[in-house]
Amino acid sequence: MSEQTSHPSVPEMGFADAQSMGLSAEEWQLILKRLERTPNQCELGIFSAMWSEHCSYKSSRRWLKTLPTEGPQVIQGPGENAGVVDIGDGLATVFKIESHNHPSFIEPYQGAATGVGGILRDVFTMGARPVALLNALRFGAPENDKTKHLVSGVVAGIGGYGNCIGIPTVGGEVNFHASYNGNILVNAMAVGLAHSDRIFYSAATGAGNPVIYVGAKTGRDGIHGATMASTEFSDETESKRPTVQVGDPFTGKLLMEACLELMAADAVLSIQDMGAAGLTSSSVEMASKGGLGMEIDLDLVPVREDGMSAYEIMLSESQERMLMVIDPSQAEIARAIFDKWDLDFMPIGRVTETDRLVLLKDGGVACDIPLAPLVDDAPEYDRPYQADDTQPQLTTAELATDSSVSNVLKSLIATSDIASRRWVYEQYDSHVMADTMAGPGGDAALIRVHGTTKGLAMSTDCTPRYVEADPFEGGKQAVAESYRNLCATGAKPLAVTNNLNFGNPEKQNIMAQIVGSVNGMGEACRGLDTPVVSGNVSLYNETDGVAIQPCPVIGMVGVIDDVSQAVGIGVTQAGTSLFIVGQETSSDDGWLGCSLYARSIAGRDGGAPPPVTIAEEARNGTFIREQIALQHISACHDISDGGLVVAVAEMVMAGTKGATIQMPETATLHGWAFGEDQGRYIVAVQNPDGFSLAATAASVPVALLGTVTDGAELKCGNEAPISVSDLRTVNEAFLPDLMR
Amino acid sequence: MRAAIIIFPGSNCDRDMMVALERITGRRPALIWHKETSIDPVDMMILPGGFSFGDYLRCGALAARSPAIEAVIDHASRGGAVLGVCNGFQILLETGLLPGTLVRNADLKFVCRETSLAVQKTTASLFTDGLQDGQVLTIPVAHNEGNYFAPEDQLAMLEDNGQIALRYTEGSHPGPANPNGAAHDIAGIISENGRVMGMMPHPERAIGDGHHSADGRIFLQAALEGVAQ
Amino acid sequence: MQVTINISLKEGVLDPEGRAVETSLQSLGFHEASNVRIGKQITLSIDAEDAARAQQRAARMCESLLTNTVIEDYSIEVIEDE
Amino acid sequence: MQVTINISLKEGVLDPEGRAVETSLQSLGFHEASNVRIGKQITLSIDAEDAARAQQRAARMCESLLTNTVIEDYSIEVIEDE
């Protein structure tokens, strides 16, 4: 016990200790210099957590700064718990995405569940009621031994938390690739609604004000999770099995309701959830953002276990906890609210004027360090980078095969990339709150906004194979695809959050992936007027030296003014005409390089991905939204994985009718049918002539593709028709078969 | 028509039910915190869906021991109408107001999807009097423990007494009609006097206005009219 | 006093989880496993003057909350503190 | 052979269910109850030549399926058939 009780410098730490906490020699030297003495264990732990990649963004910060973060719609950009975007009517949407990759690999259920819990806290900390959850998941190859176990645990965990706390999970993405065999990705996104003049921030205010700890008790869960999330995985870490955090969605729900009630009562001055690095990051961030100091008596922290050291209390990642500064005159009201919800409410310290973090324990000082170096002087690296060789541009001719379009279609929609995700999303409560106007299974999800006619639209997207082949184009593409998903429902995209999942940034080619995709993302966000308002970085996603396919996930949120005018992807009206938007009739030599066709049918990985032209994306997206608002479009779907014919098949499977499409007479038919050229949509319209005229007026190329029919068949050119129920059977099989 | 919705810590469909009833009747139901020991007289008490007490121990077990439940039992014993939806159904079984139990879905997975329900009018009940026998309603479910179970003799009794009010039936969903393995395809049952009903599907999520279906509104409307009779 | 309460499903009561576990065990090659049933084990401390009293209180807890007597049986073990 | 496997959360791992049950017991007037932890008890038959072998197979089942060794401990009891 005596180790932490007396003076800060006992026991003395050495470089070896720093190293074991993930700090480099330079960082150790920097700490000694800033402190002008040797840190004790607790202090060193605090430095190591705050300077971890996870908290400090030391490898990515330089590049993140280049992203556009401003716009008239932005109320709060990156730097707070979540981004805040104006949606009119005095309302704002608050959202963020976050990764829980490593914990989910070790304990898939709890890892995924606590990921969801954590991102929800980020959103309600800002004063917003969470209204929707999304996720982006990447698993190893379907045939890998661990995949099945990880899929079932992660999906159950996401559902376990979201379903219980009562926030609908409305969308996401799942993909499989061998590069994720030893390092899955579990990214969770939460979207909330708040009054735009009632946003809560983390900066501490008012020296002397009480610092209150609320929520669940502190245990020894996930100590040093933030540093774990910042180092490479190896079989050794797997066997080390750190105490994992266990989520408690029930307490999470109580905490959410209590916090929202407290905020409505005007008692909160500043508030911060305890996420990665727990009490350390919350206290440091609150104090430093407020330009103040903080003093905490660790003996007052509600703990679950006996004999916890200062180090353990500060670095515990126990879930469902918050730190707040409250108005002392409101303390009784605040306490009554937490009593009602049966939650701990404990004044543990106060805001000070010292610019220092002072921690007391067992009558002594357990830590006394200046705040500035923890945050402002956190190391920032300009890591060298060198891109891998650029991929060759593959021609359609060299990828052609003999199969008929219908046969290729049937193969493609059965693949792991395109197969229906129903097995996943039916385990998520997608309509609790009763505001889900469009849930999983379409392009973007839509959530109605009470008291208005509006709907929030949201989607998560990334195509790692494109990013791997060309980080810049791939980064652009992730934004463009999200943008298309929103536009396809009729919603105007407003802003994005991103989750940069990469390998070890100390390797030059990985760093080049980061730089390239952030640059691409930035260009797309600028061009599409969707600034980045929040995000997360997850690096060192490697196992035994092999990196994952880079996966910079975009989460985009937008608004549709009248949600009753939104359209879905399913075709429902026979006799309507199908058009391709964003493509001339003559341009039938599609882009097959890096496509799913190339990989699954032609057996050829790689090749340059389809380029994205942002100006065309903006023009086409705007046109689609206008036509939907004018109610000229009855179904709409963007063209992405698998290309044109796959998109048509998805519209038919999701709808109640069949379709007939004309196919060009061309030597490069497979390019036309399965090319993944960007910026395109398929729409069903009532009035083809009017639609063509409008497109011409907007300078948007469109081409008539076919008709929606009463039959239950999809007919491609002169090929034998395929019954829609056969398509569904093929498309639905993959996940249930895998998970059987 | 006065309705009260009882809220337990962890309930999460209380607001949904309130909004649905308000849209249907134009009148906002009373919201009652589970610690209340007395409840002003109402025509119908509703136990909403969610995860009361985190579904810990057994679904509905901890909620069924809440102070407000005594008022619900009292109300029911005086012939008052009670509706339990999803977790509310689980709570009703734990209180003993309805027989049987709900165990984990046969495939051990949470299930959220549309289901088709056939209305069974084998006995008089305020909940089904306004509906047609065999009428099919499309209403979603979302639960982990909706697999209705009772010993064979009790099931036979439920059948004989006409207490099975809703049964899963074939519909448009690609999966099996019965989403959870419930005995006798039971989706909802009523008490012998027809005044207490528990059901797994969520009518409040199918009241039109952008929901996939408006059949939940048909169901709730019929129940509200039944109570008013 | 340290008390352990074992709660098992009554015979004849459906146990989907037990069945699923049995199937998984079989498919993992544990062909010798059968009749898998899943129950609960609750451990708690009870502050009581003697074992008999602890036993009695535990039984009350089972009857009033811990078990669903329609489908579950229980047994109680008390270990006296030394 | 009749085998009972008791699975409990490792010490220090949060047991939200145990906590909720404890609170509920308290509010029902069982103030003498504390430290409530909830685990699982799996019973099964194992066809094996002797108890040692049954024990060994049960341990294998625990490691490969029945327990989550990251957060759970287990113990095995074998009752020989007569």
Ligand SMILES: Nc1ncnc2c1ncn2[C@@H]1O[C@H](COP(=O)(O)OP(=O)(O)O)[C@@H](O)[C@H]1O
């Ligand atoms: N992990 C998931 N959770 C919830 N919904 C999902 C998940 N994965 C996919 N979906 C849903 O399935 C549908 C198809 O997903 P995806 O193929 O990624 O769509 P798109 O290509 O249009 O981006 C979408 O509606 C998506 O929201």
Ligand SMILES: [Mg+2]
């Ligand atoms: Mg998508």
